[in-house]
Amino acid sequence: MTSKIRTYNPYRSCFETMSSNVAAELLRYGKSKPDCISLAQGEGSLPTPAFICDEVQKSLADGKTFYSFGAGLPELRQEIATYHAKSYGHNIPLNRISVTSSGTNAVHLALMSILDEGDEVVAVTPIWKNLIGITELAGGRIIDVPMEQTDGKWHLDLEKFFGKVNQNTKAMMIVSPNNPTGWVMPAEDIKTVLEFARARDIWIIADEVYGRTMHDISKAPSFLDYAEDDDLLYVVNSFSKTWAMTGWRLGWLIGPRDSEDKIRDVILYENMGPPTFTQHAGIVALRHGEEFLQSQKELWKNNQKIVVDALSKFPRVSMVKSPAAFYAFFKVEGETDSFALARRMIDEVGVSLAPGGAFGKGFNDYLRLCFAAKPEVLIEALRRLEPILK
Ligand SMILES: Cc1ncc(COP(=O)(O)O)c(C=O)c1O
Structure with a gap:
């Protein structure tokens, strides 16, 4: 079947001006790789109680x-x-x-x-x-x-x-x-x-x-x-x-x-x-x-320590230890294209993180890592990231 070539835009004009969502594409790309660890999305590994x-x-x-x-x-x-x-x-x-x-x-x-x-x-x-x-x-x-x-x-x-x-x-x-x-x-x-x-x-x-x-x-x-x-x-x-x-x-x-x-x-x-x-x-x-929430919070707090300890070993990486939520939003000195960096991480070491540039202008030297994961998965992901972040 041949597809019709349109000479006009039949869709709402907002789609032409909307900012692109490269991060969503990267998320899909990471998920398509069978051995890739995804810490790119904002959710935990625990199923609903x-x-x-x-x-x-x-x-x-x-x-x-x-x-x-x-x-x-x-x-x-x-x-x-x-x-x-x-x-x-x-x-x-x-x-x-x-x-x-x-x-x-x-x-x-x-x-x-x-x-x-x-x-x-x-x-x-x-x-x-x-x-x-x-x-x-x-x-x-x-x-x-x-x-x-x-x-x-x-x-x-x-x-x-x-x-x-x-x-x-x-x-x-x-x-x-x-x-x-x-x-x-x-x-x-x-x-x-x-x-x-x-x-x-x-x-x-x-x-x-x-x-x-x-x-x-x-x-x-x-x-x-x-x-x-x-x-x-x-x-x-x-x-x-x-x-x-x-x-x-x-x-x-x-x-x-x-x-x-x-x-x-x-x-x-x-x-x-x-x-x-x-x-x-x-x-x-x-x-x-309430009890389930408390158990999640303990896990997040423990995991944050694992992430902060691991990332603090890399001189190029700097971050603020957050008082809430389950994200490490860290800056990587010398990097200016977080989308390219996130893609490289998927391709070279099999870890998917969210590019900082997706969160607004001025954050393209940042990455976001969701640490609401199983601790052993987190440890493995941090180990894999070493050659890129060091
Ligand atoms: C700030 C913020 N608001 C809303 C949501 C989405 O929540 P829901 O899953 O209920 O759509 C998210 C998900 O990451 C979020 O980070």
Whole structure:
């Protein structure tokens, strides 16, 4: 069959201007090599705990196979409110909570409810690449504000951040704890950002997917600790990382009181929400998942030590030891093309890492390694990396 040559573009024009996702191609490339160790994706090696999986089987056996409600099962929305009360001391009314088909989907729903074509979203970078893509797909444009390393820590200059806001700015996007750096926005800065945005009627999109992954304490400061019910604030969360449920595609979104019907409409016209039986499993994850989370955190902390010890032996490598999440985001002196370097690692030593350049401009001498792996796999990957990093 011959393929038709088109003289016009039948697709949305945003695909012509969207930034390319070379990192996703590299991820696929690494996965296509049978002996390659992949530490490129943001997920662990542990399967979802049995008590959560069992609940899905029970739900299916009980015939929980019908349409759910637009904003999610009322019982799950209630459980999310209870979880926020127990874990954070938040008091969130149910009409502010929507169940979503993942954290990624929650960001998409939030942006679809606020962005008009050409609106700008000022984002703290480095940032998870998909958030840039989601913004572009929704018709917006990311204006990035790179963090800097000072005194062995990642630091966001709030003046610089606020300086990028202009009349085209619709939202500010903050991922804290951050993927890839593990940086956590201090409570004082959260308050300042809230006040700044409130005074200008600008939205805040706070991605708090890693909020419970702090290595030494129970939770990171949240925008919900200080926000009022009507603030133009969307807080994104997910079951993926906290309870090892990346394949489930389940998350939630908390918005201001008047956002409920907007988000419900976007969900309604997109996919009518996540499967009913997985939502039932979400309830038990929230209710009984604390012990599992603690065991994951122990593993991550141990693994971080393995990675920091190994990488600190290479004079070309420098990194900040992060207080949260499960990534080592490290700089390799003398390298300027993280995409080429990541590809070389796959080809020459069989290890796949994420290129720093994927996380925003100015990070092309960095790589991201996900250490939520089995310790023996991590040790082998670090051994393999030696000839390239030394
Ligand atoms: C900052 C951030 N937000 C959201 C997600 C995606 O979460 P989900 O699996 O629920 O889509 C990720 C995944 O890596 C992430 O790093």
